[in-house]
Amino acid sequence: MNEVNVNDYLEVAGKLVGRVISIDKKSLLVRKVKITFDTKKLEKALIMQPHAVFVSKSLIENSYWIRTFRTSTEVIGTFNLDKNGEVIDEFLIH
Secondary structure, eight states: OOOOOTTOEEEETTEEEEEEEEEOSSEEEEEEEEEEEETTTTEEEEEEEEEEEEEEHHHHHHOTTEEEEOOSSOOOSOOOOTTOHHHHHHHHHO
């Protein structure tokens, strides 16, 4: 059973899909995330998307293919999309 907390990340079938924004008795508000490549820093970057979905809390807690985890790296900044065609292409395709 996965215990879920605010700011935990959700991994579904091995793919990072979102971050828990809020929790109530029966549901979670999960903000979608994307992993992309920052060409300036030459490393992977995590982008919080504006989209969020409500997910059943019991589904997350009782599903073996859904994992929750925390990371010590906090996402606090913004991402400059002006001159990064790869990121823009990734948002348009998905």
